[in-house]
Amino acid sequence: MHYEGMGLVIMILRAFKGGVHPPESKNTANSETLQMGIPSKIIIPMVQHIGAPCKPLVKKGDTVKVGQVIGDTESYVSAPIHSSVSGTVTSVDTRIITSNQAIMCIEIKPDGLQEVAEDIKPPVIQSREDFLKAVRASGLTGLGGAGFPAHVKLNPPKDTNVDTLIINAAECEPYITSDYRECIENTQNIIDGIKAVLKWTGVPRAIIGIEDNKPEAVRKLTEAVKDIPEITVQSVKTIYPQGAEKMLIRTLTGREVPPGKLPANVGCIVMNVTSVSLLASYLKTGMPLIKKRVTVDGDSVKNPANVEVLIGTPIKEVFDFCGGFATDPGKIIMGGPMMGVAFYSLDLPVIKNTNAILAFSDKLAGLSDETPCIRCGRCVEACPVNLLPFELDRLVRAKKFEEAQQNYILDCIECGSCSYTCPAKRLITQSIRIGKDALRRMAK
Amino acid sequence: MDKQLLVSSSPHIRSDITTRRLMLDVIIAIMPASFAGVWFFGTKAAILIAVTVISSVLFEYIIRKVFKRNNTVSDLSAAVTGLLLALNLPPALPVWMAVVGSFFAIVVVKQLFGGIGQNFVNPALAARAMLLVSYGSKMTSWSEPFTDVVSSATPLAILKTGGEMPGLWDMFLGKIGGSLGEVSSLALIIGGIYLFARRVISWHIPVIYCGTVFILAWILGAGGSFTLYPVYHILGGGLLIGAIYMATDYTTSPMTRKGMVIYAVGCGLLTVLFRLYTNMPEGVSYAILLMNVAVPLIDRYTKPRRFGGGANA
Numbered sequence: 001m002h003y004e005g006m007g008l009v010i011m012i013l014r015a016f017k018g019g020v021h022p023p024e025s026k027n028t029a030n031s032e033t034l035q036m037g038i039p040s041k042i043i044i045p046m047v048q049h050i051g052a053p054c055k056p057l058v059k060k061g062d063t064v065k066v067g068q069v070i071g072d073t074e075s076y077v078s079a080p081i082h083s084s085v086s087g088t089v090t091s092v093d094t095r096i097i098t099s100n101q102a103i104m105c106i107e108i109k110p111d112g113l114q115e116v117a118e119d120i121k122p123p124v125i126q127s128r129e130d131f132l133k134a135v136r137a138s139g140l141t142g143l144g145g146a147g148f149p150a151h152v153k154l155n156p157p158k159d160t161n162v163d164t165l166i167i168n169a170a171e172c173e174p175y176i177t178s179d180y181r182e183c184i185e186n187t188q189n190i191i192d193g194i195k196a197v198l199k200w201t202g203v204p205r206a207i208i209g210i211e212d213n214k215p216e217a218v219r220k221l222t223e224a225v226k227d228i229p230e231i232t233v234q235s236v237k238t239i240y241p242q243g244a245e246k247m248l249i250r251t252l253t254g255r256e257v258p259p260g261k262l263p264a265n266v267g268c269i270v271m272n273v274t275s276v277s278l279l280a281s282y283l284k285t286g287m288p289l290i291k292k293r294v295t296v297d298g299d300s301v302k303n304p305a306n307v308e309v310l311i312g313t314p315i316k317e318v319f320d321f322c323g324g325f326a327t328d329p330g331k332i333i334m335g336g337p338m339m340g341v342a343f344y345s346l347d348l349p350v351i352k353n354t355n356a357i358l359a360f361s362d363k364l365a366g367l368s369d370e371t372p373c374i375r376c377g378r379c380v381e382a383c384p385v386n387l388l389p390f391e392l393d394r395l396v397r398a399k400k401f402e403e404a405q406q407n408y409i410l411d412c413i414e415c416g417s418c419s420y421t422c423p424a425k426r427l428i429t430q431s432i433r434i435g436k437d438a439l440r441r442m443a444k
Numbered sequence: 445m446d447k448q449l450l451v452s453s454s455p456h457i458r459s460d461i462t463t464r465r466l467m468l469d470v471i472i473a474i475m476p477a478s479f480a481g482v483w484f485f486g487t488k489a490a491i492l493i494a495v496t497v498i499s500s501v502l503f504e505y506i507i508r509k510v511f512k513r514n515n516t517v518s519d520l521s522a523a524v525t526g527l528l529l530a531l532n533l534p535p536a537l538p539v540w541m542a543v544v545g546s547f548f549a550i551v552v553v554k555q556l557f558g559g560i561g562q563n564f565v566n567p568a569l570a571a572r573a574m575l576l577v578s579y580g581s582k583m584t585s586w587s588e589p590f591t592d593v594v595s596s597a598t599p600l601a602i603l604k605t606g607g608e609m610p611g612l613w614d615m616f617l618g619k620i621g622g623s624l625g626e627v628s629s630l631a632l633i634i635g636g637i638y639l640f641a642r643r644v645i646s647w648h649i650p651v652i653y654c655g656t657v658f659i660l661a662w663i664l665g666a667g668g669s670f671t672l673y674p675v676y677h678i679l680g681g682g683l684l685i686g687a688i689y690m691a692t693d694y695t696t697s698p699m700t701r702k703g704m705v706i707y708a709v710g711c712g713l714l715t716v717l718f719r720l721y722t723n724m725p726e727g728v729s730y731a732i733l734l735m736n737v738a739v740p741l742i743d744r745y746t747k748p749r750r751f752g753g754g755a756n757a
């Protein structure tokens with residue numbers, strides 16, 4: 001890998017092994033982001049991130065204002081949760097969102113006034129500690145989907161030496177274009193965010209990694225950084241899962257994150273492009289994370305679009321905003337089709353790390369029957385972390401979990417490339433998840 | 445909303461490759477060689493192919509019923525095995541022997557071990573080896589092309605015993621004695637290109653297997669360093685059909701590229717050793733069968749390196 005000069009776009013060919021190339025289906029790439037108004041109700045779960053759940057700070061009957069902190073916790077790996085509307089709390093109870101666990105949720109009835117909380121003002125930053133406190137206060141968690149609290153990520157362990165900030169604009173999942181629209185519509189804000197992070201963390205350089213199927217965004221970003229030597233834009237090959245943090249680090253720097261370790265252990269911090277843009281907005285206005293651009297697509301949706309949505313909006317209302325359903329949906333996915341989560345109900349909310357909601361008709365949603373593994377090796381070819389998916393599938397089904405661990409099942413990033421490419425339509429990713437879960441339980 | 449939503453694990457989309465489609469691609473790829481066989485050897489070849497394929501499919505249907513397992517005929521793998529077996533047989537072989545071969549390939553080697561994906565050697569090659577041992581005389585009675593004359597002259601046999609070799613052009617097109625499907629190098633290569641273009645096989649096994657044979661034949665062969673002796677080894681005998689269609693069988697070849705290289709070199713080495721240092725003029729079938737059996741060992745020692753190179757678990 002070589003630089004031809006600072007701020008220039010360099011073609012980097014795929015530098016991680018494997019991956020797959022599903023149809024990109026970026027149908028909403030050219031749709032300007034629509035603003036959705038205030039929904040009929042807001043549901044805010046107390047877990048929208050990796051880390052400790054927040055405790056609700058309000059109770060039924062309380063009034064809340066926009067930007068007010070309504071959930072927080074003392075734990076380090078966590079981030080506060082704010083109200084996205086002004087209104088009245090109608091309930092605080094547990095609900096099942098996706099996984100089988102009941103999560104505490106605050107439901108709010110908006111009053112339509114959108115009164116802003118009194119303490120909303122741009123933070124005063126004079127030191128690194130101030131900066132990290134501000135990042136935490138913004139409620140920012142990884143907006144690329146992973147939801148890792150940003151203030152923890154930007155405070156890497158003392159024994160690591162971070163020399164590169166990677167800005168993840170890859171957006172490798174089919175359908176999703178929300179990061180792309182951020183690059184097009186909010187280019188300068190992104191750059192401002194990057195500059196702030198570099199300044200207060202002391203990291204010397206930043207690379208914006210973006211897939212080459214987004215030439216317009218590459219052009220705009222390159223233009224915006226042309227006079228900034230510390231920030232470069234690199235266009236990378238469009239291959240899934242290019243946007244997975246370990247893969248992007250490998251592609252842009254050639255370094256591989258060791259199993260069980262952090263990107264910081266190989267000198268990198270990876271932030272999603274929309275995250276860094278939100279950070280810039282927060283530093284300028286003091287308004288925390290309360291809205292999100294969501295790509296709405298799938299063959300059941302009448303008018304696919306990118307929509308800016310208040311966090312906590314029930315997805316049913318977002319779909320209605322996009323014209324409702326042209327055909328009865330067979331499957332609703334939060335996220336992309338490769339790693340997204342299937343929802344059991346339309347009454348569930350958009351949360352911080354929702355970047356897309358997809359509605360598929362029965363035709364696209366159906367599952368094929370599994371047939372026997374023919375040992376074709378496509379899964380091995382596709383796996384970006386050098387695993388033997390067919391073997392892990394076999395071992396898990398035979399309940400040989402320890403042997404699965406010896407075959408590094410815990411290294412799996414659950415990207416789904418193996419299942420995607422399997423001609424026998426085997427549910428390999430599901431098997432691996434079962435195996436990992438079994439090992440977690442056995443470790444307790 | 446009344447209708448229930450499907451909730452399943454990601455990924456929620458799949459590529460459109462299926463096992464059946466892969467098998468169909470192999471059938472398509474082997475068509476040129478099949479037509480060449482019928483062209484050179486006439487009706488008897490067509491009948492042999494038809495009987496072998498039909499009996500293979502029937503045996504699979506019947507044995508799955510007997511075992512009370514699901515019917516797998518529609519995945520086309522039995523048809524592929526039947527077709528490949530037929531192409532490995534002498535064109536004048538009595539048809540009932542081919543049926544015995546089908547039985548051995550489908551019922552014994554494949555279904556008794558668990559069906560598709562579970563066979564430990566290539567079923568068609570194992571059947572050929574069994575027939576060679578059981579009916580040696582008829583299995584080595586080769587036909588002259590375009591006639592009903594039966595002789596023992598294949599190019600490799602002539603190479604071993606001496607005599608006038610057919611021209612290289614005839615060997616390339618297929619106007620020689622040999623198994624039904626092995627004679628036309630041209631047809632086999634066309635099919636091989638199709639398989640590569642359709643991404644059914646990778647280049648590693650065919651190219652490295654043939655390359656190894658070429659180099660070893662060149663070094664060890666009788667003809668001296670600068671003759672075309674190694675080319676006779678490539679175009680004659682079952683090397684091309686073996687390297688492109690038999691050694692590349694998914695179930696009996698290694699799972700990683702590194703493993704495939706070792707496997708292909710092993711196939712090439714054994715083929716040349718059998719051809720040059722034993723009584724047999726041909727060595728491909730046994731070479732591939734022996735390497736098939738070594739595949740689990742190869743797989744165990746060619747596991748990919750761990751991403752991020754962590755300490756071993």
